[in-house]
Amino acid sequence: MPCMNHSRLLSSEPPGRRPCTPSWLNPDSPCHVHVHVYNVTETLRGATSEEARRDQDVAAIATLKARLGAETSHQSPSSSPNSESKAESKAESKAESKAKARVAPIESRRSRPIAPASSPGQAAARIQNPESRIQTAAESSLTSSSLKNCPTVMFNSNVGSTDQPLVLRSPSVPRSPSSIMASSPPMAVSGNVHAILGLLAHNPLHAALLTIAVVLITSALLLGAPASQHKPGSDGRAGPPSMPGYWLPFLAHGPQFLLNKDGFLAGLQKRYPEGIFSLKMLGSNHHVIHEPTLSSTLTNRPRTSYEERWIAARLLSTSFGLRKQDQATYGRLAHETPDLYKHMLSEPGLSNLVDVVVGQLKRHIHEFVTFNSSPADQTDWERLADVDVVRNSRGETYVEADLMSLTRNFVAATANPALLGTNFVDNFPDFWELLWMFDEGMVLMAANMPAWIPWPRLQRAKAAQRSMLACTLEFEIAMDKYLRGDDPGIKWQDLDNVSTYVKTRIELFRNRGLPLEARASCDIALLWAMNANANPLISWLIFELYRDPVLLEMVREEIAPFLKIVQPKNDFGPAVWVAPEVESLDLDGLINRCPHLKAAYLETLRVYTGVWTVKWLTEDVTLKRRGSNSESYLLKKGHMAHMAHELHQFDAEYFPNPKEWHHDRFLKETKDENGRKLQTVDMGTLRPFGGGPSMCKGRALAMRELLLYASFVISFYDIIPPRGQNWEEPVTCKRAASRHSTKPVRVWIKKRDFTSKSAAGQGASG
Template sequence: MVPQHDHDLNQQVLDDVMDQVHQSMGSALTDRYLHPDVNAGAGGLQSYLGSPGALFAFGLFILLLVTRVVSSQRLVPKGVKDEGVQKPPAVPYWLPLIGHVPNMAYDADGFLKRLRTQFQSGVYSLNFVGGRHNIVYDPGLATALLNQKQHVANSEEVSRRLLGVIFGFPKKELHKYDDALPELMTCYKHLLSEPSLGDLVSQTSRQLQRSIADLVTGNESLVDQLPWEKTSNVNNVKNKFGKLVVEASLLPLIRDYAAHTANPSLIGSDFLNNYPDFLDDLWVFDRGFVLLATGLPRWVPLPTLTRAHIARKRMLDKLDIFHRAMKKHANGEDAGTDWSSLDDVGSLVKARMEVYRKHDMSIRARSSFELSLLWAGNANSDTLIFWMVNRIYADKALLEMIREEIAPYVTVVQPASDLPIAEPPRLERFHLDRLCNDCPLLKSAYVECLRLDAAPWSFKVIKEDLILQGRQKSSERWLLRKGDYAHIAHDLHSTDPKFFDDPTVWRADRHIKYDDDEKRRVADMGSIRPYGGGSSMCKGRTFAFKQSIMFTAAIVSMWDIEPAGGGPWNMPRHRKSTGVYNTNDDTRVWVKRRELSKPE
């Protein structure tokens, strides 16, 4: 049985308040305030204070003080224990109703990390507008929470709400979403299992091999530039050796190249060919993601929110056209010349089309689902590749070690040619499975970027009283009440000095270890859980891993990148995002093809 403890704070809290007020203001003053002489004529509080403003200030002081004292009662969970079970310690606050919202708005990262230092138990609770939000960062407790059944700790309610307020799913069709959800979840087998996963990876790998030589083209005319060049403000300059290089902004270059290369495997080649600017709106939308999650309307005077609303509208309109074409194609009708290659749409989207038709979902409902898929498939993985490229190229010794490690599995060749202008080099050999399984330094760098360049959280609504305990039987047992919220702050664990030496230092080989026979070096995730866990674990995690490895390996094999103008590599600063950090810094770089030995 879960212990039922409802603390009677009345007299105890009042006594505590009186003690603190006496200490703060002196007994004579408080006696006059709280025990005025009723026979004192014009006495009493207002006459003493002399003005209504002073009376208001004093009343406000008392209110804040009472709030602080009451909210401090569970700072140390004394008197809560019963059969080894206790409630998470509650962090005190000053403002009634609002609770810790100002702390999070001002400096969420610093606030949470200070609390991690204060509360060593791996869990504490905050108050947001009257709701109790339990912050879990111990890996054992996090795993236990992630593995709870949905009827105990629910994440689907959150997804259901966000589908509407963020991705524009029609409210009047939410019952269709509820009915279709089990079948929609089954569709994710196309991201998780063979043969669909292998086909998705192979198609992306082939497109990468065809296009990697055009990461930058040197074309100065916007008409001739590729979409990722247009967004990265490229121009041709000469380096200190007098050789022509292309200067570009690294984030949009890497992010947009990865997106334009990988997305046709999901949604087909026609979509981005018809709407190459779709991704521009996707990045604007992602920047306003958290504000959209609040449900605030477009007219609220927040520029980031307004731009996100406008970008969402444009994206949904384009996806509406795509789905009308898909509907015609499925019915054997001509979808038009702009949609002549719909057969190459990915198996996941095709499988979802069957579910949409079965449940008679509107075109807009379908579009909102596809918007959520495209956001999830791009917002984090494409930006993570940017951080991997940043980290690897910033350390020349590491860059050479990774090039040496991947060399047996990636071969870049310069085709022989008698023409005045040489053909671009190409990837002749590209063994992705060996890159993923036999390159521990590259994989460890990937894991280290997830540890330090990402700050994902998992969210649960507690539907039944729950006792949470870590892996060890001797570990503390924590009671989460029905109606509570639970947040798994993966980044608090990933930067915890109890688990990682020098946690703020990026170290490429941090996650390398030897396997059981001590003969083979391997790298794994260890205790970090960037993709969540349990039934809500990210469905695209395997593809995201292989995508990050393949793009990073291809780029470091074919391209030299250095800071524009030479000098040291300045690592861009993090900007909080929904998962992988973004940045406001414009990292300008010089990009040129590696010097390759010419064929004999």
């Protein structure tokens, strides 16, 4: 209930015997009434006119002043001559001064015109005015617990006359929150918040995205990790490598590595020039090494320090389709498979493989392009390269084709018979296009991405894998019959020319009880390893040789003594074309006595490959840098060590202008025993096939393939950009083994003329 002072004020009865200061003017009283100032355009919406509202405001002020005078008139020096009366009189005078001070600003602004009705944003902007600040203070004080039992004095800030009674609102008639909001402009910040809340209320998608963003940012701040720098231990021992910070828990650096591997790693290489840094992905620790001395230190350690075979077993299951029920059987025989590579790395197995490749190349090099305009008359590799017959302004005939597709499929069709025989290549001419589709998404499959993710590259790769498994399973069934002495079928009558390596491997699988389906998966792994790297590199080597006419003529001149081509006599006249023939081939001469060709081969490997060697550490390993900065790094047991040869190949400290193709960076000038100058080739720190026991097992065959195919193509054909254009800088993307062009590389191709004297001996230019 209201106190006695309030009752007196509400009734017209005079105050009691003891005069007192009205408690509604006393700020120390628990029933103190706060004066609330509201904008007239917001609170008095029912007023008939601005003049009526102004009159009410003026009357309210006049009544207030009159009652203040009435209250103070009860206080006089004669009525209370004692000291207590004097103290009370002093307090009442002080209260009167405070009341007048509250009224004075209102009177001083009574001539201010009434503002028109405003929007919430405009009302918020008027907070800066004194009246609005009073209103905001009044609104906030309205919710104070001290006002629960107190009446509220209401009057307008735009005052006019002084002849209207004071308007009081009893606490028994509370104001609704909506009326308060309507009559009181919000704070400036509240206006922005209200606008944002209004936007989110009408846009659920925006609200959901904002919620997700808040959750992610909060998780990152709470569960992420800051960057750490390499520091030696307190006792001077080796410390862990530096690690960049990350925001996402568990995933850590995984999204950056998967979605932007090249840019992410290039930035880290510059950030950590010491040659090693660490990453955390999917809860595992990975140490990336790109400095050659550190890589050599790890490679030269005893094999008990790390395990490498696990990566092959993982790829077989995640990428090549090895079933779970067959993994244990394969694991029991995996240690025997490295012994089979002697058929590819040493004699006589290596020479047997190369002889088959050379025979296929001699037989089909004149069909690299056939100049047939009808797809029905074209070869399989021509159809895949979108070949077309065109003429230039002088009437010369060319074949326009995609050089990358044409070359890699030509190599696949002519080199793989050395491994799987001619029946496999003839029966499955579309297998190689499936292989490139599979290669495009192999990294995603190796990451064990769920099959339900609608990622086009991933889905195409899985579909290609299933089709390839059907092909290799049919091949394994035929080989199983062949090795038992049974008839393999009409499609498989030439299985005798399957390589010794493949036959020996299938025998091992049969003897150890590996099912046919598992053998089919192993065949896909073999074919991918032999084609996914070498075939695109042959395309790039040919591309780079033709881009530099001076280098092209130098290479043609130096290979001429070792690859001799002759034009057979044509007894049928010019109407019949007779293909040139290879008179002699010295492969050792191409490998050891053609420095420009060999240097171009190495530079192509540097620019267009990206080999990584991965090891799982089975014990703690300490790596120490050589030289002045001989810091030591501790790699703990159970962590993964990645020797990123790809990063080293683009390190400007070792290879100036690393993004430019310059073959002469590998050329060294020396002198022979007679003092004559010689050019030799020095690989330096380049390790394009990896290092240690895990070094690429097909490296010897791959090198011979690159040198052979490049020598044959540049000897038999001239290649230029279409329509007299300039050679463009290729835009590439990294796949699992090598780099590929992001768009077709269209070229014009024509046969070289070997009938002229200048072309005799193969050395003619086109």
